[in-house]
Amino acid sequence: xxxxxxxxxxxxxxxxxxxxxxxxxVLAGLSNYRVSAGLNMLFSGLTFVAGLLMLAAPRSRSDFxxxxxxxxxxxxxxxxIGFSTSVYSASYIGxxxxxxxxxxxxxxxxxxxxxxxxxxxxxxxxSNNIGLMWVGLEVxxxxxxxxxxxxxxxxxxxxxxxxxxxxxxxxxxxFFGTILIYMxxxxxxxxxxxxxxxxxxxxxxxRLDPKLLSLAFVFxxxxxGTKVGLAPFHAWLPDAHAEGPTPISAVLSxxxxxVALYALLRFKMVVAGNPAAINVGAILMTLGLISLLxxxxxxxxxxxxxxxxxxxxxxxxxxxxxxxxxxxxxxNFAGLLHMTMHSxxxxxxxxxVGHVAQAKGTQRLADISGLSTTHxxxxxxxxxxxxxxxxxxxxxxxxxxxxxxxxxxARQPILTVLLVAGIILALGALLLRLQxxxxxxxxxxxxxxxxxxxxxxxxxxxxxxxxxxxxxxxVRWFRSVAALLG
Amino acid sequence: MNPLWFDIAHLLAGGVLVLSLMxxxxxxxTAVINVFALQAVVLSLSVGWQALVQSAPHLVATALIAxxxxxxxxxxxxxxxxxxxxxxxxxxxxxxxxxxxxAGLGLVALSILLVQPVVETADPVAREDFAFALAVxxxxxxxxxxxxxxxxQVIGFMSLENGLILAATGAKGMPLVVEVSVAFSVLIAFIxxxxxxxxxxxxxxxxxxxxxxxxxxxxREHL
Numbered sequence: 001x002x003x004x005x006x007x008x009x010x011x012x013x014x015x016x017x018x019x020x021x022x023x024x025x026v027l028a029g030l031s032n033y034r035v036s037a038g039l040n041m042l043f044s045g046l047t048f049v050a051g052l053l054m055l056a057a058p059r060s061r062s063d064f065x066x067x068x069x070x071x072x073x074x075x076x077x078x079x080x081i082g083f084s085t086s087v088y089s090a091s092y093i094g095x096x097x098x099x100x101x102x103x104x105x106x107x108x109x110x111x112x113x114x115x116x117x118x119x120x121x122x123x124x125x126x127s128n129n130i131g132l133m134w135v136g137l138e139v140x141x142x143x144x145x146x147x148x149x150x151x152x153x154x155x156x157x158x159x160x161x162x163x164x165x166x167x168x169x170x171x172x173x174x175f176f177g178t179i180l181i182y183m184x185x186x187x188x189x190x191x192x193x194x195x196x197x198x199x200x201x202x203x204x205x206x207r208l209d210p211k212l213l214s215l216a217f218v219f220x221x222x223x224x225g226t227k228v229g230l231a232p233f234h235a236w237l238p239d240a241h242a243e244g245p246t247p248i249s250a251v252l253s254x255x256x257x258x259v260a261l262y263a264l265l266r267f268k269m270v271v272a273g274n275p276a277a278i279n280v281g282a283i284l285m286t287l288g289l290i291s292l293l294x295x296x297x298x299x300x301x302x303x304x305x306x307x308x309x310x311x312x313x314x315x316x317x318x319x320x321x322x323x324x325x326x327x328x329x330x331x332n333f334a335g336l337l338h339m340t341m342h343s344x345x346x347x348x349x350x351x352x353v354g355h356v357a358q359a360k361g362t363q364r365l366a367d368i369s370g371l372s373t374t375h376x377x378x379x380x381x382x383x384x385x386x387x388x389x390x391x392x393x394x395x396x397x398x399x400x401x402x403x404x405x406x407x408x409x410a411r412q413p414i415l416t417v418l419l420v421a422g423i424i425l426a427l428g429a430l431l432l433r434l435q436x437x438x439x440x441x442x443x444x445x446x447x448x449x450x451x452x453x454x455x456x457x458x459x460x461x462x463x464x465x466x467x468x469x470x471x472x473x474x475v476r477w478f479r480s481v482a483a484l485l486g
Numbered sequence: 487m488n489p490l491w492f493d494i495a496h497l498l499a500g501g502v503l504v505l506s507l508m509x510x511x512x513x514x515x516t517a518v519i520n521v522f523a524l525q526a527v528v529l530s531l532s533v534g535w536q537a538l539v540q541s542a543p544h545l546v547a548t549a550l551i552a553x554x555x556x557x558x559x560x561x562x563x564x565x566x567x568x569x570x571x572x573x574x575x576x577x578x579x580x581x582x583x584x585x586x587x588x589a590g591l592g593l594v595a596l597s598i599l600l601v602q603p604v605v606e607t608a609d610p611v612a613r614e615d616f617a618f619a620l621a622v623x624x625x626x627x628x629x630x631x632x633x634x635x636x637x638x639q640v641i642g643f644m645s646l647e648n649g650l651i652l653a654a655t656g657a658k659g660m661p662l663v664v665e666v667s668v669a670f671s672v673l674i675a676f677i678x679x680x681x682x683x684x685x686x687x688x689x690x691x692x693x694x695x696x697x698x699x700x701x702x703x704x705x706r707e708h709l
Contacts, residue, residue: 051704106505131661142675142678145678146678146681149682149685150690152685152691154689154698157682157685157686157689157698158698160682161636161682161686161695161698162698163631163641164645164678164679164682168643169627169630169643169646169676171648172623172626172643172646172647173623175650176619176620176623176649176650176653179650179653179654179657180661182657183612183616183657183662186657186658186659186660190660191658191660192659192661195659211603211604214606215600215601215604360491
């Protein structure tokens with residue numbers, strides 16, 4: 001307990017955790033949705049500022065909290081997208097109230113859950129204690145389950161139930177893996193809290209029992225892999241994305257998947273530190289490729305626009321997992337860049353998709369066409385988003401995929417053929433859909449979009465800038481993290 | 487250590503496992519809830535015994551949490567929910583009891599084969615408890631797969647978590663923080679479940695999740 005108290009004065013980290021915790025009761029108590037949407041933005045904005053302050057604060061560790069280069073960049077990314085999504089959500093929910101899909105009571109709940117989820121993700125990111133990390137991911141998962149079911153349509157309830165059951169099983173298995181890791185480490189480090197501290201475990205990795213460590217990783221892989229949406233365990237993901245409110249789809253794809261992958265990578269670093277344990281890299285590469293290829297094929301024949309981009313998220317998590325599985329400074333660099341770019345671009349796409357769905361009154365792809373004549377600005381944003389996500393230059397996703405493919409060709413030529421095939425298949429599927437949605441004959445409803453385009457274009461601009469020019473400081477940062485990942 | 491202490495530890499952990507197997511073939515919802523409550527009680531006894539053997543007083547707290555939350559509060563709440571939903575007399579056809587039991591036995595054998603050779607460094611109590619715990623986790627999964635009713639599916643999930651607690655107490659010196667947070671998240675999970683089971687009932691007039699299947703994903707476009 002003393003460690004917990006000692007950890008508190010680390011000002012910015014504490015703020016990143018405290019602000020959302022403070023926001024939950026405040027937002028749950030407010031009945032005016034305009035005020036609470038504004039406060040939601042304010043709290044998310046302040047959390048983002050606190051996240052930025054973490055850059056300047058000294059790196060530190062305690063048995064509960066760790067701040068290193070790896071998680072700072074993810075905290076900044078998470079709080080930034082949390083902030084921009086809260087801006088987007090403020091204008092989005094106004095429309096949902098008008099159409100009667102949500103009632104003011106549910107909005108109170110929605111805002112409180114939004115902050116609970118953001119706070120829980122931050123807990124998972126900065127915790128050094130592997131049990132605490134698990135709690136963060138579990139709470140974030142349960143908060144999103146509630147949000148996915150918020151429309152209370154039969155489809156939404158089905159999606160939320162499936163997500164609840166599969167998410168719980170995943171998280172249960174991850175906990176079993178966590179206990180196994182503790183068992184291994186307590187044999188070497190000695191019992192108690194220090195044996196659960198991630199950095200202590202990594203430091204002693206080579207002395208841990210390799211067999212038990214390997215068994216633990218299998219559980220962690222299946223558990224957290226479910227949350228990442230890797231292929232055999234992905235069944236919840238498309239439903240949860242399609243049936244929940246669009247801002248939630250944006251943070252699910254942009255953030256929660258990243259946080260789960262982050263947890264998996266932390267454990268990869270532990271197991272990779274022990275030469276006698278299983279080869280984690282090969283497993284991650286296999287799962288990544290399976291996810292990529294499976295999702296690329298599934299992209300064809302989707303009829304629901306949010307479901308389409310949910311499969312695209314599986315595809316991109318597959319690419320990032322493949323990159324981290326390959327390992328080495330370049331591939332890790334590509335993986336980190338890909339995680340970042342995918343978060344920015346995919347959340348931007350979901351913003352655009354939300355506008356489209358509200359303007360056309362449907363999520364059916366067949367009913368969405370001719371946006372370029374009815375909503376020119378939205379069509380431009382949507383098209384740029386899709387061009388960015390399929391990996392065409394000059395956006396950042398192109399950079400990361402190019403880096404990955406070029407380094408992978410040198411080391412795993414056969415697997416790289418599959419990788420490239422998957423990327424090209426996905427490109428074909430998405431461009432096919434885009435063409436019809438943008439240039440087809442306009443029909444059906446075409447309401448004006450009242451919501452703000454600002455978050456959409458800010459995200460796209462960032463992805464564009466990253467594609468053209470990465471600041472030296474950022475490159476050095478990613479390099480040091482890539483070296484950390486091994 | 488006194489061999490009798492081992493035997494009692496094994497007896498209690500084995501009891502949790504046997505109750506997991508019993509969960510597999512119960513076909514009345516109230517019976518499923520009762521078996522689950524009994525499992526939680528045996529679990530808390532097992533954890534309490536570990537507290538004595540490992541002379542770890544914080545495990546007493548874990549045992550009490552398991553007893554109060556899973557042995558009393560959750561089963562009581564489940565009984566009330568079931569009565570409120572008017573399904574307490576419902577008989578659920580379990581997907582062929584015989585094969586399910588065989589699959590359950592297979593899972594027990596699998597977890598023993600998996601854990602025994604791997605956990606050779608740990609002390610024997612921890613090792614066998616761990617095999618039991620893994621078996622309870624896998625049987626919980628099996629219950630979730632074979633049941634088609636929202637309430638019994640969640641009981642499968644909670645019995646899976648009983649296995650997690652059993653594993654956590656087998657690991658010597660696992661900090662209390664962990665167990666408290668597990669108990670906490672189980673509670674949240676239960677609340678989430680409560681909300682959903684009523685929503686499912688409200689929308690579909692039943693808690694049979696087969697009905698949900700019809701609304702799965704893109705299939706609705708054919709309707």
